Amino acid sequence: MTMKTIAIIGAGPAGMEASGSLARLGYHVVLIEKEATVGGHLKNLFQLFPDRRPGKEILTHLVQTIKHPGIQIKVNSEVSEVQKLDNSFALKINEETMNADAVLVTTGFDLYDATEKEEYGYGIYPNVITSADLEQMFHNGKVVTEEGKTPKRVAFIHCVGSRDEKAGNNYCSKVCCVTAVKQAIEIKELLPETEVFCYYMDIRMFGPYYEELYREAQEKWGVMFIRGKLSEASQNMDGSILMKAEDTLAGKPLRMNTDLMVLMAGMVPSASSKKVAQQFKMEEGQNRFFKSADNHYRYNESQQMGVFIAGACVAPMNITDTIANARAAAVKIDEYLKN
Amino acid sequence: MWGFNITKTRAIDFDKNNREPMMEILRLEPSIRVCIACGACTATCTSGNLTPFNIRQLNVFMQRGEYQELKKEMHKCMLCGKCTLVCPRGVNLRHLILKTREVLLNEEPLFAQN
Ligand SMILES: Cc1cc2nc3c(=O)[nH]c(=O)nc-3n(C[C@H](O)[C@H](O)[C@H](O)COP(=O)(O)OP(=O)(O)OC[C@H]3O[C@@H](n4cnc5c(N)ncnc54)[C@H](O)[C@@H]3O)c2cc1C
Ligand code: SF4
Ligand code: SF4
Ligand code: SF4
Numbered sequence: 001m002t003m004k005t006i007a008i009i010g011a012g013p014a015g016m017e018a019s020g021s022l023a024r025l026g027y028h029v030v031l032i033e034k035e036a037t038v039g040g041h042l043k044n045l046f047q048l049f050p051d052r053r054p055g056k057e058i059l060t061h062l063v064q065t066i067k068h069p070g071i072q073i074k075v076n077s078e079v080s081e082v083q084k085l086d087n088s089f090a091l092k093i094n095e096e097t098m099n100a101d102a103v104l105v106t107t108g109f110d111l112y113d114a115t116e117k118e119e120y121g122y123g124i125y126p127n128v129i130t131s132a133d134l135e136q137m138f139h140n141g142k143v144v145t146e147e148g149k150t151p152k153r154v155a156f157i158h159c160v161g162s163r164d165e166k167a168g169n170n171y172c173s174k175v176c177c178v179t180a181v182k183q184a185i186e187i188k189e190l191l192p193e194t195e196v197f198c199y200y201m202d203i204r205m206f207g208p209y210y211e212e213l214y215r216e217a218q219e220k221w222g223v224m225f226i227r228g229k230l231s232e233a234s235q236n237m238d239g240s241i242l243m244k245a246e247d248t249l250a251g252k253p254l255r256m257n258t259d260l261m262v263l264m265a266g267m268v269p270s271a272s273s274k275k276v277a278q279q280f281k282m283e284e285g286q287n288r289f290f291k292s293a294d295n296h297y298r299y300n301e302s303q304q305m306g307v308f309i310a311g312a313c314v315a316p317m318n319i320t321d322t323i324a325n326a327r328a329a330a331v332k333i334d335e336y337l338k339n
Numbered sequence: 340m341w342g343f344n345i346t347k348t349r350a351i352d353f354d355k356n357n358r359e360p361m362m363e364i365l366r367l368e369p370s371i372r373v374c375i376a377c378g379a380c381t382a383t384c385t386s387g388n389l390t391p392f393n394i395r396q397l398n399v400f401m402q403r404g405e406y407q408e409l410k411k412e413m414h415k416c417m418l419c420g421k422c423t424l425v426c427p428r429g430v431n432l433r434h435l436i437l438k439t440r441e442v443l444l445n446e447e448p449l450f451a452q453n
Contacts, residue, residue: 119425163375165429201377201427229377231425246378246387251396253382 003028004337007091007100009079009276012040013062013319014311014326015106020065021330022104027337029071030100032093034078034272038063040108041312046138048319049175049182050209058319078272082279089280089306102306102333105290106326107276109267109312112161112169119232120160122263127241128233130265131156131179138183143190143260147239151194151259154187155243156180157230158200162266171287173266174316177204180264181217188221196223197256199230199245207318228254233261267316280307290314300329308333356404360442364401367438371398373428380422380432386415394422394432406443413440 006022008015011033019029037043039062045055066073074093081092089100114122114130121128126146129137137143145151158180162173177200184196203225205211217223228245236242241261247254269288277284283303285291290309293301302309310329311322365372374395381387381395392415400408413436422432440446 159427164427166425166427201375227378228382229379229427231379231382244382246381246393246395248376248378248381248395251393253384253388 004101005030005099006102006104006333006337007032007079007089007098008104008106010034010040010106010108010311010313011038011066011073011075012106012108012311013042013058013322014108014313014329015040015104016062016066017323017326018104018106018310018330019071020062020068021327022333023066023068023070025330025334027070027334030098031066031071031073032077032079033073033075036076038066038073038075042319044132044135044139046135047182047186049178050207050213052182079276079279087306101337102308103280104308104310104329104333105273105276105280105282105302105313106309106311107270107273107313109316110270112167112173112265112268114160114263114265116167117160117164117263120157120230120261120263121233121235121241125233125235125239125241127235127239127259128261128263130160130263131176131183132265134183134262138186138190143187145239145259149259150191153195153197153256153258154184154260154262155197155199155241155256155258156184156262156264158198158203158264159229160263160265161268163201169266169268169287171316172204174204174206175318176264176266178207178210178213180262181205181210181214181223183262184223185213185217185221188223196221197258198223198225199228199243200225201227201229207320226254267312269313273313280304282307282309287315289316298332300325300332306336308336351403351405353403358404360406361401361404363442364435364439367442368431368435370428370430371402371432371435374398374430375428377427379425379427380430383421383425385419385421386417390415392416394436398432398435401439409439410443413444 005028008031011031019031022029039059042059077093079091083090161167228248230245234242240257240259243256283291292299300308308329310326378395381393386392416436420433
């Protein structure tokens with residue numbers, strides 16, 4: 001019997017972990033990544049919630065996982081054509097054609113484009129940044145305003161582009177509440193004199209030790225939480241930002257100036273996932289992420305026979321869940337190929 | 340003993356409150372059911388920034404069958420519709436306010452429908 005081949009599209013945490021699992025099960029894996037390097041969004045994460053472990057540590061571990069003779073990695077590569085055969089797929093990649101007995105789609109997410117929420121001023125006022133921009137500042141070890149000053153106040157705005165009908169996304173992105181709390185603590189560590197506020201509608205601390213991190217932010221670091229959605233922001237003469245919200249617990253409109261405003265931009269299905277969906281005739285759910293064949297029993301199966309899904313292209317999820325999900329998909333693919 | 344009978348309780352007596360007007364308002368404009376009390380409407384409200392008028396809170400009172408405050412405050416709304424524009428849940432606040440006024444203040448409907 002010849003060795004069976006699995007094509008995995010997208011080399012973020014999901015694709016990398018699944019590659020390792022499948023290779024160890026004895027399959028031949030072709031891992032296809034459109035960017036020049038593997039790692040997906042994990043590449044940009046300085047420290048991970050909830051334990052503040054360096055993102056690099058997990059990335060190194062995953063890179064180790066895919067160093068396996070059964071795994072062929074193709075970076076700067078995309079599937080350009082798909083042909084469905086009887087029990088397999090013919091895929092065209094960089095002018096070469098390969099045959100895959102099963103396909104695993106792990107194309108991940110894109111960050112919500114915060115310029116779409118014009119009333120918040122991202123892309124207009126330089127001191128309005130996203131959580132991803134702040135993560136980059138932590139990488140560089142320096143958090144300063146556009147004017148090069150140490151911010152005396154930093155405000156985090158939860159739910160930007162998530163839970164917002166006006167943005168077209170009714171779902172919750174799941175990871176941004178705890179990311180805001182993590183980043184708030186990082187600011188306090190770096191700049192103890194800086195005041196930090198979080199503007200939230202609901203605080204969602206779904207994972208182990210997330211609630212504890214929230215409590216630590218309040219107790220140890222004095223981060224303040226204001227329950228209200230930002231309605232709009234404008235720029236002052238000195239470049240600082242004027243925020244308007246209701247302090248719903250006080251029952252009054254509230255105004256506050258801040259030197260830096262951080263938007264917790266949510267997750268949206270990636271643009272390239274859409275392309276893959278068309279190529280493989282996969283269905284999207286109401287939230288536009290990939291639709292599972294069954295939400296409980298067949299979570300990693302798409303509606304298309306032989307095409308599997310895992311990670312943040314299925315729903316917003318953290319790295320722990322992404323890794324577990326990728327392994328679950330590997331087991332499903334193994335069962336599928338053995339029958 | 341003094342005063343105990345005359346001082347009205349501050350608690351919302353949900354079971355005693357007349358919920359019929361509320362049910363009627365919710366029938367005429369059901370979208371308020373998905374409100375998550377984020378306060379974006381109140382924050383942007385022209386009237387709310389000048390007076391104690393708080394549209395988010397008033398809608399909570401309405402849904403608990405407490406109409407005292409609403410009857411006093413509803414006229415302060417200028418029907419500018421800014422609240423409807425910012426609502427992340429797509430609540431049709433402007434229409435809700437019109438219907439609330441009709442039901443509670445017996446105002447004539449602005450339009451023939453509903
Ligand atoms: C601001 C922020 C902070 C976060 N912080 C944390 C944290 O501290 N801890 C934590 O657990 N999680 C965190 N997360 C979540 C974490 O980023 C995700 O759980 C994880 O990246 C999901 O992995 P994935 O492989 O499913 O998707 P991605 O990381 O999105 O990877 C997808 C990969 O697929 C590639 N790809 C896409 N389409 C194609 C295609 N058509 N062909 C080839 N390749 C393709 C992409 O280039 C990418 O490399 C954070 C998320 C955000 C937004
Ligand atoms: S995780 Fe928190 S910030 Fe993110 S969308 Fe959900 S509620 Fe909003
Ligand atoms: S903006 Fe919408 S969701 Fe928020 S409090 Fe007002 S009505 Fe409710
Ligand atoms: S329509 Fe009424 S409640 Fe809404 S913002 Fe205008 S004044 Fe305020």
